[in-house]
Amino acid sequence: MNVVVTGATSFLGRALVDRLLIEKNQVFAVIRPGSKNIGSLAAEREGLVRIERNLEELHNLDQVIHEPCQAFYHFGWEGSGSENRMKREVQQKNVEDSLKALEGARRLGCKRFLFSGSQAEYGIHNDTMNEEMPCNPVSEYGRAKLEFSNRALELTENWKKTGVSEMEYIHTRIFSVYGPGDHPWSLVESCLKSFHKGEYISLGECTQIWNFLYLDDCIQALILLMEQEKESVSGIYNVAGPERENRPLREYIRIMYEVLGFHGSYSYGRRAPNAEGPANLIPDIKKLERATGWQPLVDFPEGIRRTIRLNHSVTKY
Incomplete structure (x- = not known):
């Protein structure tokens, strides 16, 4: 596919x-001008x-991509770090920019936008999270992601009804x-770096139930959704580890x-919770x-071992 x-x-x-190229797709990788990570x-x-x-320029990608595309994955989003997750102006700009991405995908003739x-x-819940439950995000980041979901679903449904796009x-x-x-400030990366060097790390309470999913399994889920041969897979989907991976966060720390x-x-209890x-x-x-038949294959201990091996290969630790 394109x-x-x-x-x-x-x-x-x-x-x-990386996965799409291995599977022989033509990939148009959109990168922020001057990105320090472009060499990756x-x-x-x-x-x-x-x-x-x-x-903010994603609506006119058809000016530089001169052939039809079948699939559009949108990961572009500014201000995902803790310092920006509560900034409304930052997160609202992401909503408008993402709507431009949706329009760009329509102009390119894409069949699906993920x-x-x-x-x-x-938001904050103590029970199982499924796609039908009410959402009550507490951060501007969560509110913006939810707002875009609602607007994108409504817009694409209107396009179908009016014959603009399927x-x-x-x-x-x-x-x-x-x-x-992974991001160097993530919990997993922070722990692996500290433990690899034999250093001390200060953590939050870490008493909540958590769920981790290995990167390769996540990517496989996204590709399966995009490439499903069913008539429609439009809608909302949780992408996470299986029920057996639900465990206290402290147990994940112990495994690492x-x-x-x-x-x-x-030690625990010395850091404030996130946004x-x-x-x-x-x-x-x-x-x-x-929808897909997807099953994650890598449990947490194996995923940590793979992460260590692959990070060693690029001298990250």
Whole structure:
């Protein structure tokens, strides 16, 4: 297929581009002009076309892509770090820019548009999160992701009714993904670096139930949704680990500490919670499983071992 990927140098974007190229797709990787990560996508790779565009320019991608495309993955989103998650002006700009991406996909003739939403859309819950439950996001980041979901679903339905476009909108609510190339400030990366060096790390309470999904399994889920041969897969899907991966966050810390050979040390209760506040992550992934047959293959201990090996290969630790 001809595939567009925005945010192509992001954690998920890079991994998706790599997988799509391995599967012999033509990939138009959209990168912010002057991105410091542009080198992570080697320009000479067969099937890869790098395009430098700001997020507010995504509606006119047809000016530089002169052939029809079948699929559009939108990962481009500014201000995902903690310092910007509560800034309304930053997050609202993302909504408008993403609507331009949706229009850009329509002009390119895409059959499906997949957006990387977030579990932050649900807000604070202590029970299982499924796609039908009410969303009450507490951060501007979560509110913006939810607002775009609602507007995109409404817009694409109107396009179908009026004969403008048959493009489907797929909204994935992605939970906690880890793996090689993750953000250096993530919990998993912070622990692995500290334990690898035998250093001390200060953590929050870490008493909530959590759920982690390995990067390769996440990418496989996104591709399966995009490439389904069913008549329609439009809608919202949780993308997360299976029920067996729901466990107290402290247990995840212990597993990482064990895999790294019990090097270094750590203590709890010394750091403030993130912008969304303390929350349990108990995802329901039955809808995704029914739609695609997807099953994650990598459990957390194996995923940590793979992450360590692959990060070592690029001297990250």
